Amino acid sequence: MTSRTASSPGQTAFSAPAKAGERAFSHVTTWIFDLDNTLYPHHLNLWQQVDGRIRDYIAEFLSISPDEAFRLQKDYYRRYGTSMRGLMTEHGMKPDDFLDFVHQIDHSPLEPNPALGLALEKLPGRKLILTNGTRKHADAVMRRLDIHGHFEDVFDIIAAELEPKPSQKTYERFLKRHDVDPAHAAMFEDLARNLAVPHAFGMTTVLVVPEGTRDVFREDWELEGRDAAHVDHVTDDLSGFLRTKCWR
Template sequence: MTTSDIERAHPSALRSAETWIFDLDNTLYPARCNLFDQVDRRMSAFISRTLDIPQVEARAIQKKYFREYGTTLSGLMDRHGVNPAEFLGFVHDIDYSPITGDPRLAGALDRIAARKVILTNGTVAHAEAVVERLGIARHFDAIFDIEAAGYVPKPRPEPYHALLAREGIAPERAVMVEDIAQNLEIPAQLGMRTVWVRTDHAWSHPGVADEGAAPAAYVHHVTEDLGDFLELLLAAP
């Protein structure tokens, strides 16, 4: 795949969009910041402490629930009655210093004449901390988090429908940007244009063909750098 691909669908479909919907983690900031590594370790620690089990067993449960439920939290709520606010507060108590300001991304967002919102399986507080570090907080009109979604995570359809209803978004006039490919399937079905921010994390690739082959049909555009993609889009004829 190319670093930035705006050839699979005409760029005018993106430039004329009324709303851009952005995932947060590993999408608005690069995956090399490794924030998820911190969150990942804290999830294991929370499970170990809450269920009173060894770290190794806790990590196995964490990954099992992620695969089966879409998020570890959903599994913990269903199987163990875990308080979601307590879990989310604990796992997002992290060091945000690896994220630095991104003037290029801020400039590109400023030039996109459309409403911009965040749709995340994290919390509003976590999203606010991230966009403040990036210097792009002013660009977003709304943050729709896991609490607003009733703790139902992407890629299930409910969060997308709830966001569209709450914010009055017309899906056929919207763009969805995500680092986890399968989270773009429902947006594409709803009529959105989709942009996959490809990372090296294998878990972000479900539904996508092997390296060198075309991605799934619901992935309309591919990039490895969001700022680069937006600059190319804005410069395209």
């Protein structure tokens, strides 16, 4: 059975039942956020634009049908963490053109989110973004949401040396570059598998799911691990969760 915590007048936010010995936030001094489907709601379908452009790029690059391109895209995403990494490994693709093409999307569905801005502002400590996307895409998203002033830096796929989450090396590079003590950090993600390494390193982990429900209409493998021990908290309202669980 689930519980709910108040998010704002007239609304409720999903909160998973507390786990025995789950990690809290009183010790956290560094707040780390994924970007897509984490800092903005899943239902805006911004990532679906990127998804479609990845399919189109693969179809053109490999001279295959859109259906076959889609199959390869999801296979590589699952096995390599990103479709790009799969294309680099399996086909020797150079990443620059790919990254530029797939992130040429319409960011207009995003609007300023003052509630999220306030929630981020009141978090005690540093705020960082760790994304498998590009810095350019992250900057565009943050500016549309009007939250760019709250983040110290963005660690993107280029900074990760093109090795995506959930690779342990990527988290190690991130921690080293930004001098983060994982024992005093929290990680917010929309994919449970990307929280396994942060949790093993000692971070408090939060899974962000679509508003109003725990049911996410994605591939089955993307839903795996949501009730695993490496997920400390689950929420469908990031702003409300930060306000009720993380402020001090």
